[in-house]
Amino acid sequence: MSNYDSISQEISEIAKKLLKESKVDKVIGFGLGRFTKEITPIFIKKAEDADRLIFNKNCEMSLTKYLLNYKGEKVAIVAKPCDSRAINAYLSEDLIKREDLVIIGINGCPGIEGNTACEECNIRNAVICDYSVGQEMSEEEIQAEIEGFEDEIDKMNQAERLAYFQNEFERCTRCYACREACYVCNCEQCFTDSNKPKWLGESVKLNDNFTYHLMRGIHMAGRCVNCGACEMACPEGIDVRAFAAKMCSAAEEIFDYKSGMDPEQKTLLSEYKVDDSEKGFME
Numbered sequence: 001m002s003n004y005d006s007i008s009q010e011i012s013e014i015a016k017k018l019l020k021e022s023k024v025d026k027v028i029g030f031g032l033g034r035f036t037k038e039i040t041p042i043f044i045k046k047a048e049d050a051d052r053l054i055f056n057k058n059c060e061m062s063l064t065k066y067l068l069n070y071k072g073e074k075v076a077i078v079a080k081p082c083d084s085r086a087i088n089a090y091l092s093e094d095l096i097k098r099e100d101l102v103i104i105g106i107n108g109c110p111g112i113e114g115n116t117a118c119e120e121c122n123i124r125n126a127v128i129c130d131y132s133v134g135q136e137m138s139e140e141e142i143q144a145e146i147e148g149f150e151d152e153i154d155k156m157n158q159a160e161r162l163a164y165f166q167n168e169f170e171r172c173t174r175c176y177a178c179r180e181a182c183y184v185c186n187c188e189q190c191f192t193d194s195n196k197p198k199w200l201g202e203s204v205k206l207n208d209n210f211t212y213h214l215m216r217g218i219h220m221a222g223r224c225v226n227c228g229a230c231e232m233a234c235p236e237g238i239d240v241r242a243f244a245a246k247m248c249s250a251a252e253e254i255f256d257y258k259s260g261m262d263p264e265q266k267t268l269l270s271e272y273k274v275d276d277s278e279k280g281f282m283e
């Protein structure tokens, strides 16, 4: 597994070179907030500022969504392996152009503190990049890293799962931080904000909260890359990723489909046949 300091150094060097040679207008990466000294997304435009770019165990955000703000500009982005999958998904949905993008992909991702996605993560090398940093991990090394992981939710029966998620979603204040943190949630108008029709009440009662999470969960099928950014963003400590992650594991189990592995790959729900005899999510 790679080490945070050497990855940080490599990222800064590549960013410096790209900016010095005017290959990109800006580099999107992680750095320390000027006043808070906490990890925050930063946008570096000058080569002399490239040393501000770092990577450490607290770089929990997915930066991919920022690419939508800079369409038509030449931008470099630092991508953890899970974020590189999100970039592939945007490319496959034609939301961004490959020629506008320079990807600095992290190999041998050492993971993020407190992110439960990392406990089961088996894609530890960037799946698409122009420059790679860190040390590529072999399949054996990756398997050793996740050895012993057991999905507690998978062990529950239906009633236990319902009770578990009821307990989680009861605490939800519908701040929508999970939606904002997620690369998938990029609709111009989210169903949560619609008033014609109105899908949700204003309350934060369990039934409205459940509706939000169920509807968002359906939108995650075949798109969630299991990065855990939603869970890390939640101020109430709700296990919000588990819901979306279940849609990922179901897609993998039923359709042998893993999202974001290839920029040419179509999203799971954008292709269907009316006479399809395969088992579906609803069965």
Ligand code: SF4
Residues within 6 Å of the ligand: 080, 081, 082, 083, 109, 110, 111, 112, 115, 117, 118, 121, 122, 123, 124, 226, 227, 228
């Ligand atoms: S889920 Fe965790 S370990 Fe896997 S690529 Fe993302 S940050 Fe790294």
Ligand code: SF4
Residues within 6 Å of the ligand: 171, 172, 173, 174, 175, 176, 177, 178, 179, 233, 234, 235, 236, 237, 238, 240
């Ligand atoms: S971030 Fe947490 S509290 Fe906010 S809407 Fe999502 S699950 Fe609810």
Ligand code: SF4
Residues within 6 Å of the ligand: 181, 182, 183, 184, 220, 223, 224, 225, 226, 227, 228, 229, 230, 231, 241, 244, 245
């Ligand atoms: S729903 Fe999936 S893709 Fe979106 S932030 Fe959560 S784990 Fe990442």
